Amino acid sequence: MNTNTASTTSSRPIVRLTDVNKTFGTGKDSVSALRNVSLSVPQGAIYGVIGLSGAGKSTLIRCINMLERPDSGSIAVAGREMTRLSGHELMVARRRIGMIFQHFNLLNSRNVYGNIAFPLEIAGVPKAKIKARVEELIELVGLNGRAKAYPAQLSGGQKQRVGIARALANEPDVLLSDEATSALDPETTIQVLQLIRDINRRTGVTVVMITHEMNVIREICDQVAVMNDGSVVEAGATADVFSRPQSSAARRLLRSQFESTPATVIPDLTNSDHHKLVKLSFAGASASAPIIAELIRSIAVTPNILYGRIDRMQGQPWGTLVVDLAGEPEAVKEALKYLERREVHVIELDVTAIEQAKESEQND
Amino acid sequence: MTEFIQSLFTPMLTQLLLQGLLETLYMVGVSLVLAYVFGLPLGVILVVTEPDHLWPNKVINRILSAVVNIGRSLPFIILMVAIIPFTRAIVGTSIGTTAAIVPLTVAAVPFVARMVQSSLKEVDHGVIDAALAMGASSWQTIMRALLPEALPSLFLGAAVTAVNLVGYSAMAGAIGGGGLGDLAIRFGYQRFQTNVMVMTVLVLIILVQAMQLIGEWVARRLDHRSR
Ligand SMILES: Nc1ncnc2c1ncn2[C@@H]1O[C@H](COP(=O)(O)OP(=O)(O)OP(=O)(O)O)[C@@H](O)[C@H]1O
Numbered sequence A: 001m002n003t004n005t006a007s008t009t010s011s012r013p014i015v016r017l018t019d020v021n022k023t024f025g026t027g028k029d030s031v032s033a034l035r036n037v038s039l040s041v042p043q044g045a046i047y048g049v050i051g052l053s054g055a056g057k058s059t060l061i062r063c064i065n066m067l068e069r070p071d072s073g074s075i076a077v078a079g080r081e082m083t084r085l086s087g088h089e090l091m092v093a094r095r096r097i098g099m100i101f102q103h104f105n106l107l108n109s110r111n112v113y114g115n116i117a118f119p120l121e122i123a124g125v126p127k128a129k130i131k132a133r134v135e136e137l138i139e140l141v142g143l144n145g146r147a148k149a150y151p152a153q154l155s156g157g158q159k160q161r162v163g164i165a166r167a168l169a170n171e172p173d174v175l176l177s178d179e180a181t182s183a184l185d186p187e188t189t190i191q192v193l194q195l196i197r198d199i200n201r202r203t204g205v206t207v208v209m210i211t212h213e214m215n216v217i218r219e220i221c222d223q224v225a226v227m228n229d230g231s232v233v234e235a236g237a238t239a240d241v242f243s244r245p246q247s248s249a250a251r252r253l254l255r256s257q258f259e260s261t262p263a264t265v266i267p268d269l270t271n272s273d274h275h276k277l278v279k280l281s282f283a284g285a286s287a288s289a290p291i292i293a294e295l296i297r298s299i300a301v302t303p304n305i306l307y308g309r310i311d312r313m314q315g316q317p318w319g320t321l322v323v324d325l326a327g328e329p330e331a332v333k334e335a336l337k338y339l340e341r342r343e344v345h346v347i348e349l350d351v352t353a354i355e356q357a358k359e360s361e362q363n364d
Numbered sequence B: 001m002t003e004f005i006q007s008l009f010t011p012m013l014t015q016l017l018l019q020g021l022l023e024t025l026y027m028v029g030v031s032l033v034l035a036y037v038f039g040l041p042l043g044v045i046l047v048v049t050e051p052d053h054l055w056p057n058k059v060i061n062r063i064l065s066a067v068v069n070i071g072r073s074l075p076f077i078i079l080m081v082a083i084i085p086f087t088r089a090i091v092g093t094s095i096g097t098t099a100a101i102v103p104l105t106v107a108a109v110p111f112v113a114r115m116v117q118s119s120l121k122e123v124d125h126g127v128i129d130a131a132l133a134m135g136a137s138s139w140q141t142i143m144r145a146l147l148p149e150a151l152p153s154l155f156l157g158a159a160v161t162a163v164n165l166v167g168y169s170a171m172a173g174a175i176g177g178g179g180l181g182d183l184a185i186r187f188g189y190q191r192f193q194t195n196v197m198v199m200t201v202l203v204l205i206i207l208v209q210a211m212q213l214i215g216e217w218v219a220r221r222l223d224h225r226s227r
């Protein structure tokens, strides 16, 4: 169970974008889909990309395999500069970059076997080898016995499994996923994500995935980039970004993750110099350390815990506490500093807003 | 009345109908195949030269589209007469079933190009993205993804084309092309032999129905989208 990210990811970037720009259209109708985007994806990582609709996530991921050609900048995948490849070189390079899609994009005219065989046929792999490889892949994605089924006869989850098998056929270095679970129900989403994570662990394939589901990122992404209006505004380890989002875009996207405290659990209180209502988020190492106990021991404050909740992030606990810190003004200040030092994300709660929320909750 | 019905099934008339049917099938069959030999690539080019497709090319797309429209706007009877010198140059004569194949093909090519274009446009662009992302060349994408995905629809289009060709071939018959149309005009219209007219129309109806049904059946067999 101790699969921490350091063991699966090395620091060498397998995908590196530098100052990538992409504009659609010309003149007044032009849209800057990517503005000076730079990011690097470590080998073996599961790298998430989040952002509001229209932020440029799809354009970014489609630039990695040159389905979209950037106007400027450099895109290196496994050491190859994608923007400078000839037509034939690009075809060869693309075989090492798998891609899965929201709507699967399977060939309806081919059955499961035929769909998975497609990238191998394209690459000119001999028939006998194709057979062995396809059977292996069918097994890998758990579609045993469905080789002859056509896409129309499969469920959404099964179709995406075919998509994954097909994307992995030529043993790619990178797997690109553009909202691969957005068309699936929650149950199936979890299964497909588990499959992707399993494959990542087993084969070491690097995964770059776009998703609108924050819990997807929280569950399986080692690192995450936040996009807003064509720019990457924040990138880093998932735990860091989730517990201490720096950009307003990230905070907006993650709001539901943070501010889901039911207002009514909080008693009538006012922030004063002697009371501070704060919300604490613990992730990674800080989640397992006895920080509150140490706080009481070392500083003269009385933390009154009003609300608590534990979620999981990448299999690690991730805690949220709403605490009323009571004590002398100096001690309260010191306590806040102490918490920051221990890498706890602290939000001071706005009491008037909470009172308003409480009223509206009661009125419902 | 019974006398008239008996006149529909005389050995003489059956013989005429059979010959007419074979001639029609010959004209339609050969021109259908030739129309696809030229029309299929044209239809493919019309689609792939569109913006954001495999080989975006405004100039080729515009020119080709204009040529196809001109071809489609010429009434068949005028086209048939207008290209008589061309027909003579190719077949050596402008009269007879074989000669009729030339105008039939020329008329059907632009029609086929449009049918193919609309079939290929039905294919989800995501499939093309997927093929390219897997490292397929444009040619492989066309041959192994675009055309196979459109195959059921292409067969339906071929049935419509064949039915149209039956209609045109009847017109071609009017200027000595042979076939069922020729039969209807020579005996039914010019000699007032109502029995010949009735039977020819009957055979034409059955022929058209059969073509449509075969097209639909093949399309259904090839279509794996629902089941
Ligand atoms: N082919 C295109 N032609 C013109 N504009 C485009 C094209 N593709 C994307 N855009 C524009 O570029 C911007 C970024 O689009 P993109 O699809 O990358 O966003 P996204 O972050 O993936 O959004 P979503 O979450 O809705 O999928 C949008 O404003 C979009 O309208």
Ligand SMILES: [Mg+2]
Residues within 6 Å of the ligand: A057, A058, A059
């Ligand atoms: Mg998108």
